Amino acid sequence: MTSAGRREDASARSGPAAAPTMRAGSTYGAIDVTKSFDDVTVLHEVSVQFQPGEVHSVVGENGAGKSTLLKLMAGVYHPDSGSLMLGGETLGPLSPRDAQRRGIYLVPQEPRLMPDLSVAENLYLGALARRRFGTVAWRVMNEATGGMISSVGLRVDPRTQAGRLSLAQQQLLECARALSRGCGIIFFDEPTSPLTAHDAEKLFGLMDQLRGQGLTLGFISHRLDEVQEISDRITVLRDGAVVAREERGTATRDELVQAMIGRKLSVTRRAEPGRAPATGVLMLDVADLRIPPQVNGMSVQVRAGEIVGLAGLVGSGRTEFAETLFGLRLPAGGTVKVAGRDVTGFSPRKCIDAGLAYLAEDRGRSGIFADVDIARNESSAILARLPRRLGVFIRPRREQELARDAAQRMDVRASSISSAIKTLSGGNQQKALLARWMLAKPRVAVLDEPTRGVDIGAKESIYQIIESMAGEGLAVLVISSEMEDLIRVCDRVYAVYEGRITGELGGSDITLEAIGHLVVSAS
Amino acid sequence: MTMAKEAEPAVRTARNIRRGPDLARLASRREVLVAMAIVVVIAISTAVHSYFWSSANISFIFADSIVVALLALGESFVMLGRGIDLSVGAIMGMSAIIVGFRIQNHGMTLLPAIALGAAIGIALGLGNALLVGVTRLPPIIATLGTFSVYSGLEFVVTNGNQVDTIPNSITNLGVHTVMPGVPILLVATLPVIIIAAFVLRYTTFGRAIYAVGDDAEAAYRAGIPVQRILFSTYVIAGLAAGLAGVVFLIHTSGASSTTGNTDNLSAIAAALIGGTALTGGRGGAFGALAGSVFLSATLTALSYVHVSDIWQPAGVGVLVLLAVIYDSRGNAVRLPRPHRRSPKEGRPQ
Numbered sequence: 001m002t003s004a005g006r007r008e009d010a011s012a013r014s015g016p017a018a019a020p021t022m023r024a025g026s027t028y029g030a031i032d033v034t035k036s037f038d039d040v041t042v043l044h045e046v047s048v049q050f051q052p053g054e055v056h057s058v059v060g061e062n063g064a065g066k067s068t069l070l071k072l073m074a075g076v077y078h079p080d081s082g083s084l085m086l087g088g089e090t091l092g093p094l095s096p097r098d099a100q101r102r103g104i105y106l107v108p109q110e111p112r113l114m115p116d117l118s119v120a121e122n123l124y125l126g127a128l129a130r131r132r133f134g135t136v137a138w139r140v141m142n143e144a145t146g147g148m149i150s151s152v153g154l155r156v157d158p159r160t161q162a163g164r165l166s167l168a169q170q171q172l173l174e175c176a177r178a179l180s181r182g183c184g185i186i187f188f189d190e191p192t193s194p195l196t197a198h199d200a201e202k203l204f205g206l207m208d209q210l211r212g213q214g215l216t217l218g219f220i221s222h223r224l225d226e227v228q229e230i231s232d233r234i235t236v237l238r239d240g241a242v243v244a245r246e247e248r249g250t251a252t253r254d255e256l257v258q259a260m261i262g263r264k265l266s267v268t269r270r271a272e273p274g275r276a277p278a279t280g281v282l283m284l285d286v287a288d289l290r291i292p293p294q295v296n297g298m299s300v301q302v303r304a305g306e307i308v309g310l311a312g313l314v315g316s317g318r319t320e321f322a323e324t325l326f327g328l329r330l331p332a333g334g335t336v337k338v339a340g341r342d343v344t345g346f347s348p349r350k351c352i353d354a355g356l357a358y359l360a361e362d363r364g365r366s367g368i369f370a371d372v373d374i375a376r377n378e379s380s381a382i383l384a385r386l387p388r389r390l391g392v393f394i395r396p397r398r399e400q401e402l403a404r405d406a407a408q409r410m411d412v413r414a415s416s417i418s419s420a421i422k423t424l425s426g427g428n429q430q431k432a433l434l435a436r437w438m439l440a441k442p443r444v445a446v447l448d449e450p451t452r453g454v455d456i457g458a459k460e461s462i463y464q465i466i467e468s469m470a471g472e473g474l475a476v477l478v479i480s481s482e483m484e485d486l487i488r489v490c491d492r493v494y495a496v497y498e499g500r501i502t503g504e505l506g507g508s509d510i511t512l513e514a515i516g517h518l519v520v521s522a523s
Numbered sequence: 524m525t526m527a528k529e530a531e532p533a534v535r536t537a538r539n540i541r542r543g544p545d546l547a548r549l550a551s552r553r554e555v556l557v558a559m560a561i562v563v564v565i566a567i568s569t570a571v572h573s574y575f576w577s578s579a580n581i582s583f584i585f586a587d588s589i590v591v592a593l594l595a596l597g598e599s600f601v602m603l604g605r606g607i608d609l610s611v612g613a614i615m616g617m618s619a620i621i622v623g624f625r626i627q628n629h630g631m632t633l634l635p636a637i638a639l640g641a642a643i644g645i646a647l648g649l650g651n652a653l654l655v656g657v658t659r660l661p662p663i664i665a666t667l668g669t670f671s672v673y674s675g676l677e678f679v680v681t682n683g684n685q686v687d688t689i690p691n692s693i694t695n696l697g698v699h700t701v702m703p704g705v706p707i708l709l710v711a712t713l714p715v716i717i718i719a720a721f722v723l724r725y726t727t728f729g730r731a732i733y734a735v736g737d738d739a740e741a742a743y744r745a746g747i748p749v750q751r752i753l754f755s756t757y758v759i760a761g762l763a764a765g766l767a768g769v770v771f772l773i774h775t776s777g778a779s780s781t782t783g784n785t786d787n788l789s790a791i792a793a794a795l796i797g798g799t800a801l802t803g804g805r806g807g808a809f810g811a812l813a814g815s816v817f818l819s820a821t822l823t824a825l826s827y828v829h830v831s832d833i834w835q836p837a838g839v840g841v842l843v844l845l846a847v848i849y850d851s852r853g854n855a856v857r858l859p860r861p862h863r864r865s866p867k868e869g870r871p872q
Binding site: 326328347348349351352353358360365366367368369370371372376380381383384386388392393394396436 | 734741748
């Protein structure tokens with residue numbers, strides 16, 4: 001062993017054994033930072049300052065750039081332009097490791113712990129306490145861990161496997177990790193969305209305590225109630241730019257919502273007051289569906305020829321709801337009826353045959369067969385119904401004709417029906433998947449984020465496809481976090497919050513403001 | 524998206540679809556490439572040693588490849604579904620031993636022997652199918668386990684004996700030809716391969732295997748019963764291996780407790796060389812035949828230039844690695860990164 005190695009050991013030995021040193025936070029700010037991914041500008045000349053002894057919240061809609069801002073400040077991303085200022089000093093390019101060394105720690109939305117390692121090992125990951133011959137000083141480390149985690153309100157045996165902790169406990173452990181590394185600036189990226197109200201309260205208690213110790217705290221949440229409760233300062237982001245800065249008590253919730261979504265509607269509205277309410281046959285009838293904790297009793301009804309929206313934030317239980325309809329999850333309670341037939345707990349195959357189609361949220365991972373041609377991508381949901389010879393052998397030409405017709409109706413732009421689907425743009429892939437589901441001749445179509453990752457031109461064409469589907473008598477349920485999508489295509493909109501329907505809007509009541517209010521809190 | 528892309532024509536018309544495969548595409552098919560490679564190997568070997576191009580030798584190469592061809596055929600079904608079966612060699616060995624003893628000691632004739640071999644193959648394949656399709660073990664663990672079990676059972680069944688006296692009425696099949704250079708074994712096996720190819724390309728079941736191999740999650744969401752499909756592929760691999768056991772008896776007129784122990788790798792090699800991807804969703808039945816004929820021709824050629832047989836396993840290993848490297852290289856060339864995605868700079872939600 002070299003002498004340098006020994007020195008390192010010595011310092012590691014002394015480090016964890018010492019009492020937790022709480023370093024007070026410093027002022028940390030971003031100045032005019034801009035960040036783009038591919039061609040999309042996510043942050044545009046954003047400036048924000050986090051002060052010691054304060055909880056500073058960043059709020060905004062999905063895609064407003066909140067997470068990107070915090071990740072940028074924690075060294076996960078690098079700004080395209082602009083700078084970061086830590087206590088009067090301009091920081092150079094920052095890696096997450098550099099950031100931590102400078103006392104900046106980001107608690108991610110999903111805690112990133114090693115599930116098979118103990119609480120103590122996770123706390124000292126990369127800096128285990130060692131004894132003279134390089135063996136791990138377990139007792140020293142476990143004792144130090146006990147003190148450290150109890151200071152954040154976590155009371156478990158340091159030898160417990162981290163994977164056995166609840167999500168809330170894992171988040172507390174992340175906080176302890178930040179403190180154990182002497183970090184005085186802690187950012188929380190939507191920590192409360194997976195937590196119960198009780199656990200969220202505990203976390204707020206800890207944040208309050210850390211604020212009292214002079215730490216600099218940044219916080220992201222969708223839930224305006226809790227933001228107002230905990231924050232000393234609130235910055236509102238919209239489309240990557242700061243649109244409002246508030247201090248404690250200066251803004252009402254209505255004003256915040258207005259700032260978050262306050263923009264002109266850029267799409268035409270489908271549901272005008274003149275339109276008669278849908279009178280078609282009840283095609284999708286979901287009663288009190290429950291899969292705790294994500295879905296807590298949702299009832300939804302869609303009639304033939306009607307387009308109904310499901311508005312909700314990421315994590316509100318929308319996708320879990322849809323996946324349960326389609327048999328991808330087993331419900332704990334409630335019923336699903338398609339065209340009057342009870343399909344609760346059916347497999348996806350049986351659901352498809354009963355007339356249900358589900359366009360998945362994640363096109364790349366659970367929609368397309370990337371290497372396969374467009375025709376086979378389209379026919380994959382109806383293999384057993386394809387035209388065939390002798391009743392056994394599929395006729396590929398007929399299959400291609402079917403696929404081509406469907407692709408043309410869905411306006412898929414491709415050089416050939418036999419090109420691999422991965423060569424298409426996102427919008428055309430989505431249209432090809434819509435063609436897949438139309439070939440299955442469903443009576444109810446559930447479309448989860450149909451315009452995600454799709455350019456503006458293709459968006460309008462997908463809106464029109466959805467409208468033509470309804471025109472042919474389909475019952476369509478559209479799930480989207482883009483409120484404009486819903487206003488553009490829906491006759492009626494349900495709002496979801498924490499797995500419950502918090503409101504139903506129809507006709508000219510479907511506005512950005514109305515949806516915005518319903519999806520951010522229960523009241 | 525650019526305007527140019529928007530202006531692209533919508534999907535082409537029926538006439539364009541009906542156009543047959545053009546020459547460039549045909550030449551890029553793996554089976555064709557492998558066939559050309561076989562011709563090259565034979566040409567070079569014949570130049571070195573003129574006896575190589577004799578009907579007896581060519582017939583031997585074909586006959587010699589049938590055992591591996593059947594194993595590779597079954598293995599292809601499994602690999603197309605993105606699985607792997609490491610036990611096919613041992614299943615073949617069990618089939619060869621049990622059937623061999625029936626023939627040797629009880630005078631079993633050919634047709635019952637084939638039926639028995641198939642039954643043994645299905646039974647042992649069911650073991651894998653249950654472990655992977657029902658218990659949902661990772662295929663590599665499940666079939667490594669059953670390989671050990673089945674090859675261990677070979678010792679139990681042989682109990683110190685071996686199969687060495689197969690009557691001529693049966694072994695003749697391995698020597699006779701229908702025309703110079705074309706052994707009966709090949710002619711008898713071709714229909715099996717053709718049926719398999721049809722099943723894979725033109726039936727719901729075959730198409731479902733490709734879909735599962737390409738993306739199991741997407742397949743399940745498209746209503747394909749993924750676990751049932753996987754289950755079936757392991758049964759088919761067992762069936763093919765059971766038949767391979769009977770062919771082994773015909774071809775070598777004997778079997779022992781270690782029969783089949785090294786054939787797993789040959790089967791996987793032949794499937795890989797024939798263009799079936801380890802990552803599932805790509806490949807076919809004819810590739811299995813082409814791959815095994817190539818293996819057999821290459822190994823025979825090696826013995827013609829006096830490379831000892833003990834080098835064979837090493838040679839097969841090298842060929843497997845070359846095939847896999849070729850595959851990954853081909854992929855890198857064919858996909859010019861449609862989505863840029865680096866772990867750090869993912870698109871935020």
